[in-house]
Amino acid sequence: SVLRDCVSVTNFHGLSTRIFRAHARVIGLDPEMEQPESDWVREQCLRWGWGWDQIISAEGALRRAKQQGLNDVEVEELLRRRRATGALKLERQRLTENRLTYDDLPRVAELILANDSVASLYRSHFGAVIVDEFQDLTPQQLRIVNRIGLGRTTYAGDLAQGIYGFAGAQPAQIDAAIRSECSTVIEFAESHRSSPAVLSMVNSLNKMTGGLTLTSARPDSWPGGGLAAGVRFNNPSEEGRWAVGFARYILDRAPQQRIGVICRTAPRRETVDAIADQSGLPVYRWDDGVLDTETAKIMKAMLVRLNAVEALASADPLLYLRESAALGAVADTDTRRFMADALLWCLDKLRDGMTPAQIHGRIKVGDQNTLLTAPGLHLLSGHVGKGQQFDWVIVVGAEDGVIPDWRSTTEASKLEDARVLSVMLSRARHGVVVTFAVRIADRYGRVRTKQGTPYFAQLRAASFTDAAGVQAFMQSADWDAIETR
Template sequence: MIRPTTSQLKIRDAAARDLLVVAPAGCGKTEALALRIQGLLHRGDVTSPQKILITTFSNRARDNIRDRLNEYLPISEMRERIAITNFHGLAARLFRAHANVIGLDPDLILPDGDWVGAQARDKGLDFNTTAALQKMLRLSKQEPRTDAEVDALLQKPGCEKALAFERLRVEQGRLTYDDLPRLAELILAHDVVADLYRAHFGAVIVDEFQDLTPQQLRIVNRIGYKRTTYAGDLAQGIYGFAGAKPNEVYAAIRAECTEVVEFSESHRSSPAVLAMVNALGGLTGGNALTSADPESWPNGGLAAIAHHRTAEAEGEWIMKVARALVARAPGHRVGIIARTVGRRRFVEGALEAEDIHFFRWDDGILDTDTARTIKSMLTSFDLKRYLAAPDKMTFLYDASGFDSIIDPSGRESLRDALTWCYDLLRDGVTPQEVRGRVRVGDATTLVSAPGIHLLTGHVGKGQQFDWVIVVGLEDGVLPDFRATTAEEKTEEARVLSVMMSRARHGVILSRAASVPTNAGRPMSRTPSSFFGQVAAARPLDSKGLVEWITQADWNVIASR
């Protein structure tokens, strides 16, 4: 078991039920929350039959905290005293159990994907129209409005398409992701329901408070006001597009909580990586971090910036650097991270041309529960019945028990995994071979396997790599061209901060002066405006990076 730090023990032993934990990346937040939960139970702050409600924003975060809790609590206590869910899962459970109090049918179809986006594609709407439509519908539902009130709000000029989509949703008897928290808030407005949940949960734990929308915070407050532990970091608030308001939520939490614990030591990253992350602190609002053990990092770690003439040249260069890193430290993980999937395609091309193995996170089944479901389904898969089935996707849905899943993110993850299975089976891959490709849940998983990994910044949040190479630091890419307001530009800086803070030993930022459009035409790109900030960390240039790799003591580095 890991020896807790002084700050982690302070969180475990804090007497206040309303606690704010400011924990930047790599500071041991998940361990601290596990200790906090252990303390609440073992001190008797939460007594049986009450439970502790733990809310996360992703299934990977759920799995991380569940794994840490297994180190501190017996299985029976985990089962009887702990409830772990994401916000959409919590809202779905509230709806299924109490939809009647707001006059709705609890058997309405729960979301399992982007229904609005799918409808827009079917109608041939372009990207900008679809994005505006989704934003309009999302904003209309971030207050506790009934279906009739949403309909009335959308009955104004310019909202005709949104109103048509909303009425189609109601007609089909389904819910979208935006509907779930709206309806959950309406349900919890009934004191009899809120009292039931306040009695059931003696304390609430919110992981990653900076990702809360004001609506989600109101839901938390109805269940656990003044009995909630919030943990997170403003510098990692990168979900504004989903309605998160980090600064607004942070101010409300500071007003609620009587005790605040702030972390300042990183147990993950080298001094060089931390210097790069700290250099963005003026933009992100993050706390300055120091290394918990700076002398333990060979050469102090690595921070570098590389400039390239073209995106093709950048891809070749990154391929060579990544290959050199894994050759010298075969057990290490190299994360090649881009703001968007399309911007890293030149790196993918260079790796494929050299036949270098890499993990593409877009293809993986990253959710542990989904992986187990798929593996279980394929263990005794009846291939003959599948091949004879008139609707093969329906066969897979039935075989996996899809309809029994309530958690919307679990439904979406399983739906995507079943589509993946369908595509492989259609191409002649056997069920046993498909099962063998499901890595999560095995001893070696996608999220821990050594080697080269390609992913986006949002997907990589919460993960850790030994080395991180950030691709595409150009204006229009990072920061994104759609970021026009001060708040949106701040979030783009936080996206970069999240990318860099995944790194343990070293981080490399890369940009190209010319990047082809999707049509293949070269387009000039200016360097990202963020280079001005990170330059304060005095990163190495390309030549200095090569010298660092050549001269470093790789026996020591590879062993850390």
């Protein structure tokens, strides 16, 4: 009760919404403007039938423009100068509809807080500010924090976990700024979550990630000291069969274990996904929504009667899906938001060639806690898994060109990919195995020869074993102790 009365817990979009609704008129805007209940930008792109390259380009141009603290006129002028025609079309449509997007919320909050009277009001209201995951802050978000709590803010985070550069985060710049603000730095380098073997893998990347050297709080409590390994395969099919077999071996002996199969990109994981789907194991895809009961019920009913050809051929496929699901009749705000996200996901799958029946089969009923606690095999990408934990992790597809990504051409982007790898490794408690394939077919069927990620040079300096070492560890492991650890 006391905490509820004295502490406000929010994310940046929630805080920005609060500021906008209370003070929009300070910058000449209508506080009743349409607020985002879903990703309007992506939805609008799909309505116009844009391809993925055009969508990604427009979304990026808008995000970069709106993180600069510009008003509407200045945003439009910047997009025009940069000849960002797709982004400019979206921005004009947004203004026509008198709405805000997710990128607009922190933008307008920053503009409002530039007013000293409003900023003073919030500084008086909040005696202190705590920011979690500081490495994920954009410079714009830090400017918002500083207007409210400069000199009275506590920051918590880990540079090695900074993997959102694509969204505007700048970990090194933010770290330097907050170190100049804060007089005290407290470092926590003792891990209670991961085995010594896993920590040795994570620590091996520290020179690239900026992370601290972590030690196990209770190294003797981990059966066998944990597992860290790298395994080479001829092709993704061989890799996938091995990964699913690894998971089956564990679950047969310790049924409550959670095994994460994580890849830098979802497409490279497709072979593992297909093999896992036929395995009979409990499988959870993190890039599919695990929907709450009410949303799942509406979606499944809609998919049973959905004509996919007619939906995709309609003038507005997303509106077609919304009307098919009777979204307009849903009164509950949370259910509307969940439904909007689910329908956007559904349209993505339809455009990728999936049938309504296949999408229907991918819908699992539950809530986010189902993903967080369910034993079994979990399939996810590197960014989706940030902040989560599994008993075992297999990092698949660790080829040069996947990690670092072939589009990572600058030193900064390559270092961020090293942090993505560190995040994937550090999801593991007992053990982690990094795998790659040397022959991979592209989408045209041409087989390419690949090398393992150049980061293997660092990983091999850790407590690192091979396929034979994995087999020996598994056969000698105390599975009763592992199950209860």
